[in-house]
Structure formats: C-alpha cells, structure tokens
Amino acid sequence: MLRALVAGENPPDWADAAARDAGIEFVRVGDDQVQDEAVAYVMNSFGRHEPEPVTVDVLARMPKLRIVVYLGQSQEPQDYTSFVDLDAIRSAGVALATTPAGDAVAEAAIGMMIAADLDLVAAATVSSSVINRRGLSGATLGIVGLGQIGRRVAEIGVAMGMKICYTSRHEHPEEVGGNLHAQRRGLDDLCAESDFISVHTSNSAPAGLIGTALERARGAVLINSASAPKLVDPAALLNTLESGNLRRAVVEGRYGEPWQDRLTRLGPHRFVSVPLYSSWDTPAAREAGWNQAIAALSAASDGLVIPNRLV
Structure with a gap:
C-alpha cells in the first residue's frame, strides 16, 4: 500500500475509497512516524487551505518521498515555487505532477x-x-x-x-x-x-x-x-x-x-x-483533480510514466 500524505483539505470519501482500491492510503500530515514512511505528498488549496510547502526540511523528514502531486491547473513548474522548492526536489529525485483537468x-x-x-x-x-x-x-x-x-x-x-x-x-x-x-x-x-x-x-x-x-x-x-x-x-x-x-x-x-x-x-x-481561486474551485474541478492525483500516484507506484509530470 502506497502511503500518501495529504496537505490541505481532506480528500472526499469517494476519493479515499478510490485510492484504497488503487493501493493508495491517504493520511493527514502531522504524524512523524507517518512522514517517515510516506512515499507521496498530495497538496491542495481547496477550501482556502494553505498546505505546508515542500522544502529541504520537509524532504529530510520524508526520506522515502518519491512524488509530490499538487491539485492545480497550471502546467508551468514555476507557478508552484510558493509550494515546492523545485531545486530541492530535483536534487532529491522527487517527481512533481499536477492535475490540469476540466474547463x-x-x-x-x-x-x-x-x-x-x-x-x-x-x-x-x-x-x-x-x-x-x-x-x-x-x-x-x-x-x-x-x-x-x-x-x-x-x-x-x-x-x-x-x-x-x-x-x-x-x-x-x-x-x-x-x-x-x-x-x-x-x-x-x-x-x-x-x-x-x-x-x-x-x-x-x-x-x-x-x-x-x-x-x-x-x-x-x-x-x-x-x-x-x-x-x-x-x-x-x-x-x-x-x-x-x-x-x-x-x-x-x-x-x-x-x-x-x-x-x-x-x-x-x-x-x-x-475571491481568489473562485475561477477553478468547482465540484467538477475537484473531482477531476482527485482522479488525476490518484492516476499519478498509481503510475509512480507501478513504475510507469507519470501523467502531467512537471519535474
């Protein structure tokens, strides 16, 4: 079971169930033991939550981390510098993927x-x-x-x-x-x-x-x-x-x-x-985002090409 920490709003129940069916366990950030074992870090700003950025310190607490997924529309890596230290994840060999789904x-x-x-x-x-x-x-x-x-x-x-x-x-x-x-x-x-x-x-x-x-x-x-x-x-x-x-x-x-x-x-x-983010924060965008996040995590777990990978 791939363990993925979620920073931001919790996934809805249906996404939790779909993740488990795909061999993925979503858990909340906060448990040091969980962080030690986490392979993935899923970030979102739904509900105006601001997730903890992925920095060198965070990477040190998550030695097994292989992929970060940000539920966002942009496919420009530089748009995520407020949330992810791009140089740090490149050096650590950690992938970054996004979820550019929906209209x-x-x-x-x-x-x-x-x-x-x-x-x-x-x-x-x-x-x-x-x-x-x-x-x-x-x-x-x-x-x-x-x-x-x-x-x-x-x-x-x-x-x-x-x-x-x-x-x-x-x-x-x-x-x-x-x-x-x-x-x-x-x-x-x-x-x-x-x-x-x-x-x-x-x-x-x-x-x-x-x-x-x-x-x-x-x-x-x-x-x-x-x-x-x-x-x-x-x-x-x-x-x-x-x-x-x-x-x-x-x-x-x-x-x-x-x-x-x-x-x-x-x-x-x-x-x-x-309001900020009001253009993209819709039920359809959230559903598509969680589905694409699960697809990216599944690909990473299976050693396949990660969809919408930026880094």
Missing part, C-alpha cells in the same frame, strides 16, 4: 466577460437604467498567454463568434491556421485591437507584466482570472479605468492597499474583484 477557469473567464459586458454586478447593487453593452459576438478577444487554459478560452470565444488575437512567449502556428484563426500580436497591439482582454499567463510572470500597454486600449473590458492580480499593474489599471481606456475590469483576488481601496472606490460599474 473551470475557461468557463469562469467567459462568464466574467458576459457579466462585465452586461454590468451585472452594478445592476444588482446600483440603480441604473442604462447598460453600455458591447456583446461578445463579433468582438475581438485578446488573450495574454495561449497555454492550455488560454486556448480553451479562445475555443469558447470562437464558438460565440469572437475573433482571436493573442500574445505569448511562444508562437502557436497551429492556432493561426486552425479553427481559431488566432493572430499573434505584441502586448501593445493586442490591447489596442481587443474589445475584451483575458489574462492567462503564468503566475510566475513578472509583477506588472501588463501595465502601460493598457493605455492603448479603447474601451476594452479586462478579465484577470489567473489568480494573480500582480500580473496587471494596479497603477496602470486605475489610470486606464479612470481615463476610459478600459471600460471595466474584473480581477480574481485582491491587490494590496492602497490600490484595492482606490480601485474599489471607482464603483462596481468599473471594477469588481472576486
């Missing part, structure tokens, strides 16, 4: 676009008889980061009649000639051309990655569902909302003060923040 984040991004376009939050809280709506069909959707989630947002956008442009560290020629007909742009040109801007770049990207380029926008709606407000410079965001370069913005998570307060003072017609 929760893409669905949330599209939902935020529709809500922002209809001004639904303000309509529910502020008396108004006018909705300044653009509509998604025929609009240009600019995607910052065309990875797995960004590509899925683009697919849904195309199905709704949107035109796609993107900026990315890597060119995606298959998306230009494929069904998406996506056009690669620099960040400045993307902001200038887009009616909706959706942020899906890696959380490890530099803070303020999106800043003065927003001055090129012409009444666009900005959606940042990347669980990293820092990707959009708060001063640039405030300035472009005040100037009208941005019509509205929806951000997952909160900025530090004084920026959060200054942005909130613009009112729900202009700026809305939603």
Whole structure:
C-alpha cells in the first residue's frame, strides 16, 4: 500500500475509497512516524487551505518521498515555487505532477466577460437604467498567454463568434491556421485591437507584466482570472479605468492597499474583484483533480510514466 500524505483539505470519501482500491492510503500530515514512511505528498488549496510547502526540511523528514502531486491547473513548474522548492526536489529525485483537468477557469473567464459586458454586478447593487453593452459576438478577444487554459478560452470565444488575437512567449502556428484563426500580436497591439482582454499567463510572470500597454486600449473590458492580480499593474489599471481606456475590469483576488481601496472606490460599474481561486474551485474541478492525483500516484507506484509530470 502506497502511503500518501495529504496537505490541505481532506480528500472526499469517494476519493479515499478510490485510492484504497488503487493501493493508495491517504493520511493527514502531522504524524512523524507517518512522514517517515510516506512515499507521496498530495497538496491542495481547496477550501482556502494553505498546505505546508515542500522544502529541504520537509524532504529530510520524508526520506522515502518519491512524488509530490499538487491539485492545480497550471502546467508551468514555476507557478508552484510558493509550494515546492523545485531545486530541492530535483536534487532529491522527487517527481512533481499536477492535475490540469476540466474547463473551470475557461468557463469562469467567459462568464466574467458576459457579466462585465452586461454590468451585472452594478445592476444588482446600483440603480441604473442604462447598460453600455458591447456583446461578445463579433468582438475581438485578446488573450495574454495561449497555454492550455488560454486556448480553451479562445475555443469558447470562437464558438460565440469572437475573433482571436493573442500574445505569448511562444508562437502557436497551429492556432493561426486552425479553427481559431488566432493572430499573434505584441502586448501593445493586442490591447489596442481587443474589445475584451483575458489574462492567462503564468503566475510566475513578472509583477506588472501588463501595465502601460493598457493605455492603448479603447474601451476594452479586462478579465484577470489567473489568480494573480500582480500580473496587471494596479497603477496602470486605475489610470486606464479612470481615463476610459478600459471600460471595466474584473480581477480574481485582491491587490494590496492602497490600490484595492482606490480601485474599489471607482464603483462596481468599473471594477469588481472576486475571491481568489473562485475561477477553478468547482465540484467538477475537484473531482477531476482527485482522479488525476490518484492516476499519478498509481503510475509512480507501478513504475510507469507519470501523467502531467512537471519535474
């Protein structure tokens, strides 16, 4: 029986049973004897739990550890540096796998676009008889980061009649000639051309990655569902909302003060923040995550190729 410590929220009963059927025992972090025997470490932030990071000290307490699984959507190793010391696990020969399953984040991004376009939050809280709506069909959707989630947002956008442009560290020629007909742009040109801007770049990207380029926008709606407000410079965001370069913005998570307060003072017609992780924490995402975690642990136990392995 492979013993796997769980850091974060406990697995649901059905996942516990499925793990046992696969020869895996989930146990809670805290028992020193258990840590001595643990071969796997499963981490999640469900229910806003913050698991203990995997550091050199943790590895010393878990000498038999072979695999860490983080229940998360990103496939960028650097996005997990807050939870895992990547150099330490590489040196120890410990694998890192994730669970990029489901469409929760893409669905949330599209939902935020529709809500922002209809001004639904303000309509529910502020008396108004006018909705300044653009509509998604025929609009240009600019995607910052065309990875797995960004590509899925683009697919849904195309199905709704949107035109796609993107900026990315890597060119995606298959998306230009494929069904998406996506056009690669620099960040400045993307902001200038887009009616909706959706942020899906890696959380490890530099803070303020999106800043003065927003001055090129012409009444666009900005959606940042990347669980990293820092990707959009708060001063640039405030300035472009005040100037009208941005019509509205929806951000997952909160900025530090004084920026959060200054942005909130613009009112729900202009700026809305939603709880951190709300874009991906759904029942379907949790179920897919636990199933993929069990699959990764089973593969590690059987000496097979570990799915969604990052390290």
